[in-house]
Amino acid sequence: MSLPELVTPLKRQTLSADVYAQLRELLISGHMMPGEQISLRSTAAALGVSVMPVREAVHRLVAEQALELTPNRALRVPVMSVSQFREITSIRVNLEGLATEQAAEHLSDAAIVQITALHDRFSEEMARSRPDSSRLIAVNKELHFAVYKGAGMPILLQMIEALWLRIGPILNHDLRSGSRRVGEQVAVNHHARLVAALKRRDGVSARAALQGDIESAAEYIVSAGVLLAADAFEEPVPDAGKPALKTARRTRSASGRQTA
Structure with missing residues (x-):
């Protein structure tokens, strides 16, 4: 699905902020692909705004290294190298692991019900003969961030969001490509252990389950050859x-x- 089909026309006055928020969410959620080029005019037309607020929004994203300008001035989603991916993965394991461990101690009963429901939705979609990759990606992101928000550490949450902004376009390659990890429901098993640990208020086990989920997906992405050498x-x-x-x-x- 192309970018013009993914965005929603804007009506509010804070146009630049709204454009930024939509593009940022698409990047974090993994709906934009590494190497995908972005046209300011096409994006503006899809959003129903002029080119100016789109240009302002993408300049913010370029400054955050979520988008890049190529030597020929084309705007695109960056293609990540193996070493960059490994470094971000290592940071994610620590930051998201910390958020998960803290969440196990602080999640409300209502939040655990929500996380369990998201896990059930993810499992049901994964069990289909032809899982909808867009739905899997969206629910996976919702589940992870429902856990991280439960830690009650807003600064830590911002740091995690910044990492997903960089890594989001490649993060769900296995879900998007229908890899063996989908057929074997590897992510479902990690999520099941995560949810069970959260229900027990077992922060150490929850952190280990989250770490296993991140690292197993990362190993597949590196082995798939979709990163720069x-x-x-x-x-x-x-x-x-x-x-x-x-x-x-x-x-x-x-x-x-x-x-x-």
Whole structure:
């Protein structure tokens, strides 16, 4: 499904903030793909606004490294390297693990009922002969953030959201591609252990279940070959007699050696 089909036309006055919120949610939820190019005009038309608030919103997302401008000035969702993905995964394990452990102690009974219902919805969809990947991705995100919000740590929640903003487009590759993890219901099993631990108020076991969910998905994504093998970074290069800078790209191999 293309971006113009995913967004909702806006009516309120805070247009730039609304555009930002919609695009941010699409990135966090994994509805936008790595490498997907974004047209300001098409997005503006889909939202029913002028190009200006869209441009302001995407500039915020570029500053947050959730979107990027390529050397030819095309706007796209970044393609992540293996080392970047592993680093973010390591941070997620710690931050989301902390939120989960704290949530086990602080979740209300109503919140546990909500999380259980989300787990049931996820399990039912996964059990279908042809699971709806969009529904799986949406419910998976709802379940995780219902747990994290239950920790009652708003700053920690903001940090987790910032990580999902970067990693969201690749995070649900297994759910989107219908991998063996879907057929074997690997995520369902991790979620079942997570929910059971939350009901027992067992923070250590809840954290372990969450960690297993993150790490098993990460292992599949790395093995699937959908990430860049080497990091790409930009370096300023003097332009013939002008103060402006050009862009040069180098890659860093797995051994750490730089190549032009």
